[in-house]
Amino acid sequence: MSHTNPWSNPSTVGATEAAKMAAFLEENARLPDQSQVNAMLRDVLAPAPGERLLEIGCGSGALCRLMVPSIVPGGHMTGLDISPDMVALARRYAADTGTADSIAFDTGLAETLPYANASFDGAFAARLMLHVNQPDVVLREMMRVARPGGRIVLMDWDWETVAVDHPDRELTRRLMHWRADHHGGNNWSGRQLWGRMAAAGLQDLTVTPVVAVAHDEHSSLTQSLWRAAEVSREGGALTPDEHDAWTSELKVRIAAGRFFASIVYFIVRGCRSQWV
Numbered sequence: 001m002s003h004t005n006p007w008s009n010p011s012t013v014g015a016t017e018a019a020k021m022a023a024f025l026e027e028n029a030r031l032p033d034q035s036q037v038n039a040m041l042r043d044v045l046a047p048a049p050g051e052r053l054l055e056i057g058c059g060s061g062a063l064c065r066l067m068v069p070s071i072v073p074g075g076h077m078t079g080l081d082i083s084p085d086m087v088a089l090a091r092r093y094a095a096d097t098g099t100a101d102s103i104a105f106d107t108g109l110a111e112t113l114p115y116a117n118a119s120f121d122g123a124f125a126a127r128l129m130l131h132v133n134q135p136d137v138v139l140r141e142m143m144r145v146a147r148p149g150g151r152i153v154l155m156d157w158d159w160e161t162v163a164v165d166h167p168d169r170e171l172t173r174r175l176m177h178w179r180a181d182h183h184g185g186n187n188w189s190g191r192q193l194w195g196r197m198a199a200a201g202l203q204d205l206t207v208t209p210v211v212a213v214a215h216d217e218h219s220s221l222t223q224s225l226w227r228a229a230e231v232s233r234e235g236g237a238l239t240p241d242e243h244d245a246w247t248s249e250l251k252v253r254i255a256a257g258r259f260f261a262s263i264v265y266f267i268v269r270g271c272r273s274q275w276v
């Protein structure tokens, strides 16, 4: 279904591209819609002083750094990523922000975590499950390395929850469907997290949907829409004229202060049984 997806391993596209992807993650984490989503993820995870927490697919480490103030004193974060380039950059960002003492970054596979059973009080993965081929294997590994009763939190967007206020419904639907089916991994991952975690036997499941809303250029979603239009044109779903017409209309709306788009992120939390 999806084309080559560099987010499955940024190091496969080379160190320079991986550095651009890390910079993209850092920039995104500063945008208001992503700050809102990330803050909600932290609230759902509820990190506490002294805890040992693990992030799988940590990228540039923005979320690991976000958790640090909540786990000190005495706590420790571990971030793991498949890409050695990402891990090196995550270490550098942590050093630049004074959080390096509280975070260890490891290169490794989410499918075969290099940690002993029950090593962590909680494990989370954000914007990862949509990019892996075996999400159930990853989830089982997260459960294995969490202590009995430990928390597991997963978060993904669901691209087919995107709502864009655009007058051309047919063109908008065509673009959105093409983007959802052909770009950036499994774009239904968000809606699948709950069932996946229930099937894995996690307990006390909660789901927190977060609606990220964009009204201008300064949101991650708006940037994703430009990219969606571009890849849909490249993929042949839109003609160049249709691409230009669709994006021009949105730019007019942005300039006039009447642009609206939204997307839902699903944050699902569960606990590993006390008795396994």
Ligand SMILES: C[S@@+](CC[C@H](N)C(=O)[O-])C[C@H]1O[C@@H](n2cnc3c(N)ncnc32)[C@H](O)[C@@H]1O
Pocket (backbone or CB within 6 Å): 007, 008, 009, 010, 025, 056, 057, 058, 059, 060, 061, 062, 063, 080, 081, 082, 083, 086, 108, 109, 110, 111, 125, 126, 127, 128, 131, 132
């Ligand atoms: C979209 S980024 C998200 C980064 C971070 N979680 C965040 O929300 O800012 C996905 C990350 O998952 C990593 N990744 C993808 N597949 C992986 C796998 N099988 N094992 C470990 N990391 C993986 C990628 O290298 C990338 O850094």
